[in-house]
Amino acid sequence: MDIAAYMADVGRQARQAATAIARSSTATRNQALLATAAALDSARDALAEANRKDLDNGRRNGLEPAMLDRLELTPERIDGMIEGLRQVAGLPDPIGAITDMTYRPSGIQVGKMRVPLGVIGIIYESRPNVTVEAASLCLKSGNATILRGGSEAIHSNQAIAECLNAGLREVGLPEASVQVIRITDRAAVGEMITMPEYVDVIVPRGGKGLIERISRDARVPVIKHLDGVCHVYVDAHADPEKALKVAVNAKTQRYGTCNTMETLLVDEEIADDILPLLAGAFREHEVELRGCDASRGIVPDMVAATEQDWHEEYLAPVLAVRVVAGLDGAIEHINRYSSRHTDSIITENYTRARRFITEVDSSSVMVNASTRFADGFEYGLGAEIGISTDKIHARGPVGLEGLTSQKYVVFGDGHTRG
Amino acid sequence: MDIAAYMADVGRQARQAATAIARSSTATRNQALLATAAALDSARDALAEANRKDLDNGRRNGLEPAMLDRLELTPERIDGMIEGLRQVAGLPDPIGAITDMTYRPSGIQVGKMRVPLGVIGIIYESRPNVTVEAASLCLKSGNATILRGGSEAIHSNQAIAECLNAGLREVGLPEASVQVIRITDRAAVGEMITMPEYVDVIVPRGGKGLIERISRDARVPVIKHLDGVCHVYVDAHADPEKALKVAVNAKTQRYGTCNTMETLLVDEEIADDILPLLAGAFREHEVELRGCDASRGIVPDMVAATEQDWHEEYLAPVLAVRVVAGLDGAIEHINRYSSRHTDSIITENYTRARRFITEVDSSSVMVNASTRFADGFEYGLGAEIGISTDKIHARGPVGLEGLTSQKYVVFGDGHTRG
Incomplete structure (x- = not known):
């Protein structure tokens, strides 16, 4: 099979569909979403059947239990997809x-009109519900989508794609508005990220390796999220109760998310008092602590942290702990080691809060709040296609607006430039 | 000389300077701009001397007269740079x-704070005043800049850089906030566009060849403007007087700018009446007309247009002319051949204006106004680093805001996620 030709054909169809979808009314696009929800509801048996094939193949190929779990389309997950569409x-x-x-x-009127980006390519790994999530956000924002899921979910993704196509058909929008790539060959990804004539932006969702590879090879702009090495800094002027509450929540509310705290910084001025309390709380949650020398001087039973620990996104009940020289030390550590995702200061001091907010260069900066809040839903975006650690175009949680652009509109009455 | 090592060093210094400049106050940055203006005013002799070297070398190397003209720093152009800084x-x-x-x-407060991008790389050709223009916009918006001008302007650019460095020094900002690359070897550009760890965005300014090459090879986001194939569509419902005024202005007010009309589209319903008037007006301005068959059926003395003419950015007194099948024909032609820069409809019909605005996918869409208005100053941006024909990040004229990003700020009072 000529993969380049196949992908170019997919691209051409997406580009054409993008024009139709950009012109469609809000009502039409909403109806397509609701019709897809209905189609998913009617296709529960077919979805289960397709998913069973993927799960069987996965087991045969020795997929890890965690991967198999993410791959599974339980009735509750199908409910979740339907609810998400609504x-x-x-x-x-x-x-x-x-x-x-x-x-x-000059007399002209100038304004900005929000418009779709055009064609959005989504590259993702095992979770088949991403197919619906991503496609629905792109559709809502007037974009055509090309989806390339993991080969292990191919049957599930195809079954979901049929429901999306049925929804589009029902309202008279081109089915090519949402296309799921049928080829599992990796070369398809290589084509997709190097055809700027057909694809306007790529959103990769998955592990750091996948995203780094795509960013390196893409010739299309990429909205990406590499990793979340998030910090909570407990300042000398912190309210100890808030410090404990926020630090514990930021680490333990969920371990596997990108907005989970991975390093705790403590001001040297209060380390003697507060570090034992914090360590005690984390011990209750069975979080392994890896401390700097100063931390271990105060709480001796920590593991010794190495330089690598400051870079680490554990996604596990492990926490790096470092005593720093006040606010300056904290900002220096964060701007050096943070992945520029989300960082929070705990302080009652106005001036320190103000400096932290201004000088920490991360996509979310917080005062007295858990890093776990860095999320499209919590921020009121209504939905989230991902969290961008880039600075260009979209930074932080990316909602519908991140899938759009603005063009200038100019109204005159025969105006000419003098 | 180890160019990679030199560029990495420039990058490291820029990254460090970016932190200082991002934290500096508005007043400090404004004072640096005014101090640079004063330094330029005091350095007129040195600037003239440096520029003479470049002009002599240029003449020796057989530079074209147009290039030599753009290279020259006349006293008026120095006045212009000083005025621009103010x-x-x-x-x-x-x-x-x-x-x-x-x-x-949840009780948290969430907002967005506008922040600098960080380090901006500018790659440009012969005009040395771009050095001041670009550096001043980056400085104003809190960014560090790495400038790489053409080798033919190297002495002029270095002399200007000294004034910028003097201005920075005077207010205590790091001189590395603005660095002009001293190496003329092309490999320096290759390094600059492939070091995302030090450069956040590249803004190339120059010919299409330069910009295509940079976009192809860059591993850093590029804010780019490829070309301006702009259209005016004269609808059947156009006021003929406005049509004439706007079309003539859009083509003849300046021939060499990217927002100049390159193709005139005329609705078949009124072509018989209005095309002879338009052709007469262009003939008075000695504009060569290249028409489609239908146009030549009405105005026989046009040159026959070829397919290539619809793609052409003439930047000269040449205009392609095509008769189209109403609004649909116009939109189809524009979305196919336009460079998505600026396109204008002349009509008194509300519904047609509304459809044109919505369905033409260009960075500026206009009704009854000359395409020449597509410009940062005319739009009220105060300044312009370029006009983007991309959709990502910045579209259309790019002012200070295009050199910034937004981060989320979150204020809580010990809030945790439930």
């Missing part, structure tokens, strides 16, 4: 909004 | 603005 249908439509319309001295 | 100092500072701050159901 929620996206209920979100406000960002497309077409005209803002900042003003008269200029 | 204007940029007078613009509102985008950095630090916090917007959209709201309480969420």
